[in-house]
Amino acid sequence: MARWVGACGALMRPLVDALQAYVLAPGKIHSDDTPMPVLSPGNGQTKTGRMWVYVRADRRSGSTAAPAAWFAYTPNRQGLHPQTHLANFDGVLQADAYAGYDKIYAGGRVKKAACMAHARRKIHELHVRKATITTTEALRRIGELYGIEEQIRGAPPDQRRRIRQEQARPLLDDFEQWLRTRLLTLSTQSDTTKAINYMLNQWQALVHYCDDGRVEIDNNLAENALRGVALGRKNYMFLGADSGGDRAATMYSLIVTAKLNGIDPQAYLRYVLTHIADYPITRVAELLPWNAARHLPQLAA
Numbered sequence: 001m002a003r004w005v006g007a008c009g010a011l012m013r014p015l016v017d018a019l020q021a022y023v024l025a026p027g028k029i030h031s032d033d034t035p036m037p038v039l040s041p042g043n044g045q046t047k048t049g050r051m052w053v054y055v056r057a058d059r060r061s062g063s064t065a066a067p068a069a070w071f072a073y074t075p076n077r078q079g080l081h082p083q084t085h086l087a088n089f090d091g092v093l094q095a096d097a098y099a100g101y102d103k104i105y106a107g108g109r110v111k112k113a114a115c116m117a118h119a120r121r122k123i124h125e126l127h128v129r130k131a132t133i134t135t136t137e138a139l140r141r142i143g144e145l146y147g148i149e150e151q152i153r154g155a156p157p158d159q160r161r162r163i164r165q166e167q168a169r170p171l172l173d174d175f176e177q178w179l180r181t182r183l184l185t186l187s188t189q190s191d192t193t194k195a196i197n198y199m200l201n202q203w204q205a206l207v208h209y210c211d212d213g214r215v216e217i218d219n220n221l222a223e224n225a226l227r228g229v230a231l232g233r234k235n236y237m238f239l240g241a242d243s244g245g246d247r248a249a250t251m252y253s254l255i256v257t258a259k260l261n262g263i264d265p266q267a268y269l270r271y272v273l274t275h276i277a278d279y280p281i282t283r284v285a286e287l288l289p290w291n292a293a294r295h296l297p298q299l300a301a
Helices: 001-013 013-023 081-083 099-106 117-127 135-150 157-181 189-201 220-225 228-231 242-260 265-276 283-285 289-296
Strands: 028-041 045-058 068-074 091-094 110-113
Touching: 001 013, 001 242, 001 265, 013 045, 013 068, 013 242, 013 283, 028 220, 028 228, 045 220, 045 242, 068 081, 068 242, 081 099, 091 099, 091 220, 099 110, 099 289, 117 135, 117 189, 135 157, 135 189, 157 189, 220 228, 228 242, 228 265, 242 265, 242 289, 265 289, 283 289
Parallel strands: 028 091, 091 110
Antiparallel strands: 028 045, 045 068
16 A cells, blocks of 8 residues: 555656645745654664645735645754755745754845744743743733734735734834843743743744735744644554655645645545546646646535
8 A cells, every 4th residue: 555655656746846836936935844753674663754844825915826735754854954945945934943944044035934823832831830920911912913913814915014013013012122121030040031032032033024914923824734744643653664754745745735725635636646647747737736626526614
């Protein structure tokens, strides 16, 4: 069965290459990664590989372009991998604070946007353990920022930027000053101090969304795209080899993109496997999920 999947992956490789080119077109993308257990040959144990995802999804900023996700497997988490994946990308990269992205931003060709949800999570974990005046107020302030985002979801970029400048930016400026003031009252070794410093150390990237209406307040689009991978880890023991990781990346790319476009993945894969062998490679992009949608049943809303 694994060899069958491998053969299907090889057959659909040109289609995934077309998907990759679409996702990494100039603009704004979201990125995240997650560990993958992989069988290590010879000793009966597993090593830790990595599954990366890059998501193009701009409907929240009024775009009609189809959302898509491209997955890539690597045998480790070295920064060289995302640097290679994004070697020709121009635009905004929204991601966490992983240091492997730093060289991507260094040339100025790619702008850095951070994830408010990731920063909030560190505060929320402390709040759940022991609520304090600091954690309560920080969560309240972040909640106000998300309230603004709910009002402008789906609006065009210029409108989103204008409203963020008028409403969110003053809140963020005051929030930054409040965080710096709170630091003066806390132990330098406390967990709350560490959570606040995490935010302040990437503050410019956290507030970048106010200057660009295409950008989101957080990186949840990428995290959501990885949910299927996390669910998969609970249902199989490991990937059989690095080649299995590449096969998985191929299938995740097509399945997740189909779901993002409201398409039944099983029906979509059946259609692709039925037609791709005889399809001209110069027209393979016609088989991307949103282009093939008219031939397929749609998922329930």
